Amino acid sequence: MGNIIEYIKMAFKNITANKGRSFLTMLGIIIGISSVIMVMAVGDGTANAMNAEVQDLGSGQINVYCSDNAANAQEWITPEDLMALKENVEGVDGATPNDGSSGTTITGKGEFSITLSGGTEDLQKSLNFMIKRGAYFTAADVEEGNRVCVISDSDAKRLFGSDDVVGMDIEVTIGPITGSYRIVGVTQQKENTSFISYTYEGMPVSLEVPYTSFETFGWESDSFYSVVVFANDQASGEEVVRDIIHTLETRHRCAGEDYFQIQSFQDMLSEMNNILAIVTTFISCVAAISLIVGGIGVMNIMLVSVTERTREIGIRKSLGAKTSSILLQFLAEAAILTIMGGIIGILLGLLGAFGACNLMSASMGSAISPGIKASTILGATLFSCGIGVFFGIYPARKAAKLSPIEALRRN
């Protein structure tokens, strides 16, 4: 097979001798490969951008719920459980109840509906907001059940027309009871991104308060349906989750009862990624069909070429070309056509991906750059080569099997 370079040269000669036809043959492959590359690059790029934003929102955040089983057994997560999780589970930085309520407040700017998120001081880990003024409420505030709150600068402006509000009071009415919350901190509201909306039109004013302060409004604050645990970056997600469940089950003596359920941020993220991957794969499959059609186009042209060049094949055979030589020459031709088509397709696909991402970035207001993976490009190249060889086999065999006498007889 030392002659393989010669066969490749012959194939190149034939391809360049029929430039127009070669290009048309490649067109199907070009379209197929470029659409696959483009879809995959845009899909990966979108996933990357989304992941980056969502990671920013709350990586390492693990939600722990009480299941229906626990509710039936009247088992809830307690403040002591939270302490135990923080102290006993390695990798856990904080834990807070995820308690909430809603009410109204009236200020000089009018009446506003209001949501209160009750937690420990660890609640500040949940949305890594920047503190703009003042400070977050403290463990002591939680301990004493102080009615203090943290508000975002944009909400402060809605309520008071200014974000310089530390030390001011907000009268919060929940049900029949009104209580006054003192503002101790102002956070900087995050801008909305392509995938996450932090604010929306008509959104209630949001306050973060010590969960113990809810006692003012007449309900106990010693058992929770759901809590949030914060794992640090070094912790392995699965291990932390296992330890959390183990600790809770030990404390409630309910091993195997399935009382506590976990939803970690990673789970949600990978779920989202799965959905995106399915969509990308689906679109890629549709695009891949055009590749197969392109492959059939290559086969078709190669068959025509075999018929047209029957005499040439006869000449070559009479001069000593073996069956394998002819086979290789025609296979090389099909492979080169599809590889060239593949390369042009990759370039066009990348170009298209950049174009599409620019358009998307412009319309969504955040930067999406195409996710270009070496594996995608390598895969596309190999795939196009594979198509060339696969769809080239039939015509090449047909050519190689011609008898030299028959072939020479034809014009």
Added chain:
Amino acid sequence: MDNLIKVQDMCKIYNPGENEVRALDHVNLEIERGEFVAIIGHSGSGKSTLMNMLGCLDVPTSGSYYLNGKDVSAMKDNQLSEIRNQEIGFIFQGFNLIANLTAIENVELPLIYRGIGRSQRHKLAKEALIRVGLEKRIGHKPSEMSGGQQQRVAIARAIAAKPPVILADEPTGNLDSASTEEIMGILKGLHEAGRSVILITHDNEIAEQAKRVVRILDGKIVEDYYNAEKKAQEA
């Protein structure tokens, strides 16, 4: 030493059965090295079939064929390709050059299939083109040459690899008289240089220019003589 060509009792039957055609009917033929033989016959006489057999393009139905000491009558396709490549240089009536290759690329083809490296190939091909007087045309494509020139390229292709047998099938059939003379001159020159040349033709004038004439009719050899001897007898 063996004969260059030794055909024994060779038959070729097409469509065996009721409508069978005996294209070759118990043919016996021996050709020595260095001979210049013309095989002559009308169309349908079986000379093309004999040429296909001698050229290892086809295998006989029965009988044996030794080419340069090798029994080729029972060879498979790929072995036949190899024999054609190493033992035979073909010259065809229709030149059979590949249109999109230049003269020298056409001449190099059999050398490629023989697995000869690039520089050696180029050297041999150039030598052969010089031998047929086309050193100025090596970069030309067939469409840029006259019929006579194309046939000279084909001759160069046939002799480049220095095969023991040159097999020419009606080499002048498509040529005017001037070119015919030219081509016959080259073939005679090759014979004089010691090559074995087998010429297949229907033309008595052409056949007379060979040293030996083998006449075939209805698949049988009916005459086999040396031109010189015959002329002497006639005289």
